[in-house]
Amino acid sequence: MDRTRRMDLPVRAAVPALFAALAERGVAVLAAPPGTGKTTFVPLALAGLVPDLRPPAPPHGKVIVVEPRRLAARAAARRMAWLLGERVGGSVGVTVRGEHRPGTLIEVVTTGVLLQRLQGDPELDGAGTVILDECHERHLDADTALAFMLDVRAVLRPELRLVAASATADTAPWARLLGGGPEGTGEDGRGPAPVVETDAVSHPVEIVWAPPARPLPPPHGMRVDPAFLAHVAATARRALAERGGDVLCFLPGAGEIARVAGALRGVDAEVLQVHGQAPAAVQDAVLAPADRRRVVLATSVAESSLTVPGVRVVVDSGLAREPRTDHARGLGALTTVRASRATADQRAGRAGREAPGTVYRCWTQAEHERLPARPRPEIELADLTGFALRIACWGEPDARGLALPDPPPEAALRAARTTLHALGALEAGPGGEVTERGRALARMGVEPRLARALLDGSRRVGARAAAQIVALLSEPPPRAAGDDLTAAWRALRREGPPADAHAARWREEARRLQRALGESATGGASATGRSADGGRGRPRPLAGAGGHDDAVAGTVVALAFPERVARARPGQGHLMASGTGAVLAEGSALAAARPPWLAVAVADRPAGSASARIRQAVVIDAEIAREAAAPLLSREDEVAWRDGDVVARTVERLGAIELAAEPTARPDPVRVRAALAEGLRAEGLALLNWTRAAGELRDRLAFCRRALGEPWPAMDDAALLEHAAGWLAGSGARRRADLARVDVAAALRGLLPWECAARLEDMAPERIEVPSGSRVRVDYSGERPVLAVKLQELFGWDAAPRLAGGRVPLTVHLLSPAGRPAAVTSDLASFWREGYKAVRAELRGRYPRHPWPEDPARAAATRRANPRR
Template sequence: MLPPTGTPGTDLPVRSALPGLAAALDRAGAAVLVAPPGTGKTTLVPLALAGRVPGRVLVAEPRRVAARAAARRMAALLGEPVGGSVGYSVRGDSRRSAATRVEVVTTGLLVRRLQADPELPGVSAVVLDECHERQLDTDLALAFSLDVRTALRPELQLLAMSATAQAGRLAELMGGDDGPAPVVEATGALHDVEPVWCPPSPPVAPPHGTSVDPRLLAAVAAAVVRALAETTGDVLVFLPGAAEIARVGGLLHGVDADVRPLHGRLPAAQQDAALTAGPRRRVVLSTDVAETSLTVPGVRTVVDAGLARVPRFDVARGMGALSTVRVSRASAVQRAGRAGREAPGRVYRLWSQAEHDRLPAAAEPEISGADLTGLALELACWGAPDGAGLALPDPPPAAAFTVARETLRRLGAVAEAGRVTPRGRSLTAVGAHLRLARALLDGAPLGGRRRAAEVVALLSGDVPARTDDLVAGWREVRRSRDGRWTDEVARLSRAAPAAP
């Protein structure tokens, strides 16, 4: 299926690594591909695999926006519409057909499919993209896929792709009696990127919880204006979340460029607009989704606020929440590299070089600090409530995992020895946070399936809330008939039990 050499958009650095990758998969059945962002691994590798295996190639991306974008790009390279040879499936949206050879899904959906039917009938190869991000769903998908290869489908080919060179642990997990899985590297021909250190003056307060000092956001907007005056090409701006994107977008009102937001809660049409070059210069305000998962064309300059939003778990309260933290040096390098994909570029960093040297080398894996209730339930559904026998890259922290399993017992999701109950399977089948899933299952018999689904869809966070008043927000979203909300309501209604 891979288009021939010379086809526009396909002569990318990863192409030279494809013969070695094919040989590694033929020899070992599992392999690790290390390729920097922009080398073409997400689009060219699945097409190459599909031309070598008889069944479908399943590609797992950590985010919905990345899954849709990857499928659109591969379909465009083939000159076909999405849903033909290349399709995608994400929560609430699917475009695939009987002719689909490459299907891009989220890692969460891959976990759901593995739980429903571990043999993955019709699938010949599984590709896990962006494994270096170490999200919980990615760790689970890797562990479950390796378990399937060992016990049920030894012929299933498994490929883990990473944008960083720290592949040793992955290779060990995916190896067998003959040693670690082979590691194939594709070098990227990135251009030089000039760093510009521009910390706010006077210094601003560090982030706390989800709050970000407004003076930092003003400094980001000033750096964007400076970048527009000093450089050419489009500008990619990294901010921690949707609220900060909206704030900086407002501060940039009137600049001589198209300002485009990019984050996971946007409608698909707005995400497409941010990823599509236009006749005017663009400023793309993005979360870390554009760090490695997506390639924004035309970017010559990056403005980096130096922050990321990550899940954190409070053991004392027994609840998880998002927290704003400083990025790691590895993430800062990945972000800067987006300016050097097509030509020499420049990165404006909102911190000093001395601060840069003190940043952590790499981000912590999500399992080390997040709410593990969902992970514990997935392990129980798999039949390994304590994770024994599974190739998890890191074991869950003991204290957080104990709290998670106790929460499952209180919810009635697990019984003695951690065995999953029918209620536990019903909770995980909803495809939402466990507390929201519980609200749906318990609320539907009381207030009706539709009403419960509407409230849970509003609380899920896919639709940005304009008020803290739940009733007012519910009435507003019902009047607006937001497409994302109505789609999620329909999906949740199908998962909710009928009233007695």
């Protein structure tokens, strides 16, 4: 194919408008659907490499194309070089982690590389145009890069041209941002940035709804039901049988790709697996035309930034992976979610790039209507520690001055800044300015925790070993490597050519990190600053075979994740310094060894689980745990209620892990009282000595509260426990047994305001004098106050007094001469008239020596029986 025909791409028609927009405003939004050539043709045109489509003015500086993924960056560079009839490294270059071949006119980089470059060279010397590709995917690094580039244009390089390229038509947010901010007015009031649009090649895509025959459990955390993956494989077989062309199948991750690939053994097609860790040879094979029919199993990397030739059919599982961060536990994980409608449309469009196609969707049309409209931006979901360090180094520690499409969540940013302060990367105080150590961490080009392990670990175990372990943490080995990180490291160190793509990437990354350490060391102490743990000596090798390797690897891992240092619990599992329980997989090599201490490298917490799941770890000992996680060491006096009594002791801890404890001879009396109060809350007020007087007083006060309300104090348990610590002051109580000495009645009276104390006897008298002259105790324990008295003592009394200032009638329990209940009334006059006769008839024969007058209302009350005759 000649060069002219290679460059006959749909986006060509929009390039003159893009030239004009950049000439006028210096910024533009390019909306071009997948397959139109926005990623490959537009950079060539802006660099003046399309013979019949020259820019109006000669390009000033290199064109930088920014891609969100390494695979997409390498593919874009290869495609552009192919269009020119060259090799990568000539006019077109590529720079990604592990590969640096800068071109003379165009350089394709990942967003991470651009952000790293901006830290050292904010002006982007030598760059004339920056194209931020696939900005619609809303990756955190891409959003950050756009905000930084707008800052560069506004302050340092107003002549630098900036293009935000999107595969969707939702361009308004980008036009507003590039136009000058949330309102899109710009300093010159010219409104949003110009939008240049390209129509897609119009090839129809038929939708086939292909749900499983029966409902299957939805994904849970990282787990996808094997039966659903079997259905996806069956759908791919069906697509091969029913349609022509290659099949592109979307799955959430490498594990699901491997399982479906296994289920497709024996199909009459080549099965290729494409994901972020796929070998370069596989990536090359996918992007090149093939003689044989293919089934390409891919993650979201193939949604928009890669064109796979020959694809006429898409099989969409409808699943995607999103990050989740547990800020309280310091654990991050990916979780499987249903893909959005926008994502499903992107995937379906891959079937119609070159000709009419078909998409098989493994869900129902009704389910499709219920899907979210678009994916959530990564800034809402991800761990923001790296982002927080970048913006601090940029001079915007709170991100308020950055033109971000969405602001970072406050809680997540606060958690990230707390982590950075613990690493020594940020100054203390509300400003939180970046320290020299923080800048050194940022220059390492890895996540801040790993950068800390690299810098501080190199002083303990040597630069080479530290770089190798950090490279292994930043390029995690495949699941098949097992959970013993030391064993994986040992296998990778073997001499000879790399065994696989992961080994090759690991070696290159280890070399890069070692170079970064060397460059940092040239800056001396001022460049690296103090280590967060005081820079203690080298680790003591562990006993047993391979102990030295464990000590080295464990030290670096613990420096990276001190809160994940874990100690074995009695019974099963481990407790991490963060306070989270953690378990090893059954049957794993580490679980069989039952290690007392671990430095956990990779862990996640499955949805709904209280414990974390250890994916990879290193066996360490207590000394390494103490040294590497030294910032978490504490020694404090603890006074608490434990096992039914006050326990006072001095405790040494590593985070939440208790290392040692000894009794405290003279505990703080205030803390002792607080512990006793906690005991009362835990076990109840029954721990106090409730005398009869105290119980009755509580009942009287509770009655007043019910009848009169405020300011009478509440007497329920919760209300009284609020005052428990005050009751204990001055009591001398130091342990459970001492609680019996507390004068509860006096404590209750102490809760009364003075006006209530003065009125208590009037509102709720303890005793009431009855006509016989007896002073009878009132029972306030029920809903209504009760006066229980022998019937003969009330003769002549036509009404009992009302309590609570006349608000509540007194209920009278009339007792027989033997003290047994005979009648209950709140209206004595009515009882004497109507009820007394029946009681008299029943009891006069049983108690003949007691008076039973016919007219009790006029009879004299008495406490005595009639004298014997």
